[in-house]
Amino acid sequence: MKNEILDILAKNSRTSNEQIALMLGKQEEEVKQAITELEEKNIIMGYPAIVNWEKTDRDAVMAFIEVRVTPQRDQGFDKVAERIYQYPQVKSCNLMSGGYDLFVAVEGKTMKEVALFVAEKLATIESVISTATHFVLKQYKENGVIYEQKYKDNREAVVL
Amino acid sequence: MNVSKMIAPHIKGVAPSGIRKYFDLINEMKDAISLGIGEPDFVTPWRIREEGIYSLEKGFTHYSTNAGYIELRQEICNYMERRFNLKYAAEKDVLVTVGGSEAIDLAIRAIVSKGDEVIIPEPSFVAYKGCTLFAGAVPVPIELKAENQFRLRREDLERAVTDKTKIIIIAYPNNPTGAIMEYDDYLEIVDFLKDKDIMIISDELYAEMTYVDKHVSIAIFDEMKDRTIVVNGFSKAYAMTGWRIGYACGNEAIIEQMKKIHQYAIMCAPTNAQYAAIEALRNCDDDVTEMITEYNHRRRVVLSGFRNAGMDCFEPLGAFYVFPDIRITGLTSDEFCERLLLEEKVLTVPGTAFGDCGEGFVRATYATSMDNLLEAIKRIDRFIKKFA
Numbered sequence: 001m002k003n004e005i006l007d008i009l010a011k012n013s014r015t016s017n018e019q020i021a022l023m024l025g026k027q028e029e030e031v032k033q034a035i036t037e038l039e040e041k042n043i044i045m046g047y048p049a050i051v052n053w054e055k056t057d058r059d060a061v062m063a064f065i066e067v068r069v070t071p072q073r074d075q076g077f078d079k080v081a082e083r084i085y086q087y088p089q090v091k092s093c094n095l096m097s098g099g100y101d102l103f104v105a106v107e108g109k110t111m112k113e114v115a116l117f118v119a120e121k122l123a124t125i126e127s128v129i130s131t132a133t134h135f136v137l138k139q140y141k142e143n144g145v146i147y148e149q150k151y152k153d154n155r156e157a158v159v160l
Numbered sequence: 161m162n163v164s165k166m167i168a169p170h171i172k173g174v175a176p177s178g179i180r181k182y183f184d185l186i187n188e189m190k191d192a193i194s195l196g197i198g199e200p201d202f203v204t205p206w207r208i209r210e211e212g213i214y215s216l217e218k219g220f221t222h223y224s225t226n227a228g229y230i231e232l233r234q235e236i237c238n239y240m241e242r243r244f245n246l247k248y249a250a251e252k253d254v255l256v257t258v259g260g261s262e263a264i265d266l267a268i269r270a271i272v273s274k275g276d277e278v279i280i281p282e283p284s285f286v287a288y289k290g291c292t293l294f295a296g297a298v299p300v301p302i303e304l305k306a307e308n309q310f311r312l313r314r315e316d317l318e319r320a321v322t323d324k325t326k327i328i329i330i331a332y333p334n335n336p337t338g339a340i341m342e343y344d345d346y347l348e349i350v351d352f353l354k355d356k357d358i359m360i361i362s363d364e365l366y367a368e369m370t371y372v373d374k375h376v377s378i379a380i381f382d383e384m385k386d387r388t389i390v391v392n393g394f395s396k397a398y399a400m401t402g403w404r405i406g407y408a409c410g411n412e413a414i415i416e417q418m419k420k421i422h423q424y425a426i427m428c429a430p431t432n433a434q435y436a437a438i439e440a441l442r443n444c445d446d447d448v449t450e451m452i453t454e455y456n457h458r459r460r461v462v463l464s465g466f467r468n469a470g471m472d473c474f475e476p477l478g479a480f481y482v483f484p485d486i487r488i489t490g491l492t493s494d495e496f497c498e499r500l501l502l503e504e505k506v507l508t509v510p511g512t513a514f515g516d517c518g519e520g521f522v523r524a525t526y527a528t529s530m531d532n533l534l535e536a537i538k539r540i541d542r543f544i545k546k547f548a
Contacts, residue, residue: 022461
């Protein structure tokens, strides 16, 4: 049941306990209990909304930064990753296979702000060898949700 | 010339579908919710669409062999074995058709002569009766009962079979009831039919939409394999209604004759749909699972919605329909649907559209978004309270 609950919430975190219970043929109390456990175990880590900031009056710029790092003895990449992901400007931080080590998403109000953050905060970390900044020009899809798309049901009203 | 006098009586005599008025009513409404659409609300999965596009880009725009591309027929055989444990030979036992509907028409036409009888358990999809009449044969309805969960029983057949019976239609998971047949349900039926010269057309378009265990085909029984033409297709399982592609599997003697009609009347199924269908069978099991999971969630929500509103509703374990009993309202099916539409702007289909024995029931589909369903349930609940 827990995986099914996760599937439902991953698609729409606002689905009510009552509705989940109906969807799965369970009691609301069971669902509530399961979700509490998932939260306590930090399997469900949060319920953020996917926002299209483009459509708001807020300025937002996002960049993906490739960071090459010298791993540290005993601590590998974790220590430097921690120093990076603590910044609230960093929206995601992943260790990668391939040509670079950390892949960091940084959000800011302007390109200049993001560029300065990278230059002053990321590039200056001791074990960071190099950074390459790629600004996002347009977002098409985020967390499985396609921007700028509203599905229109164009089926006939009655089909036997 | 009076053209209408030229029409063959056995065609003219077939009544047009009785749901026209609902079309007209709903098309003038705003904010109406249709639970009357018997097709998936999902769009065909992208990788299938992409394969169709690719085939067009490559200029694959010609006829295929009459039976359909051998690669597709082979994939169909793999699928039938993988999903339903049915073995067919791609070279001779499979015919790719323009939707499951064409396969039903071909099968009936290939078997019946004038005056032969076709047994049709009702409530049922409307095409069986029409195709039977068009072929000059006689439809013999069997009334299925809600108390038997609309499953077919041996007694039903014993009463209906005569020496003129040539075909029995078996359609599970069922449109409109959502009923299924499980392995044990078939035992008595197979025992009754195993030594009779009667063919089965088993319409299994909704096979993937089975919410307990796995779909069972009557063709799984050795005694029935050669007597059964299994009709299936891509419309429901892969949300490919508009592509018009389905198939029939069966004994080569019958498939060969169906192919003859298909060859002259149709030529071949649309080829870009055939390319898309190959991709569907090869790589889209996960897409199907995802859609079925979603239907199952909605099924539970809708079923409890109708029950909480106070209606009797057996649990449908297949397809994407619920078939609640509306008799507590004291209305006929037709009155119920018309008033529900006019007063609450929710469209359901009267059970009588699927045979006289559908009186007292309506069909509601959950092949629509959860938001629509939740709103529809609210409105239906409000409507039913008027009769409390």
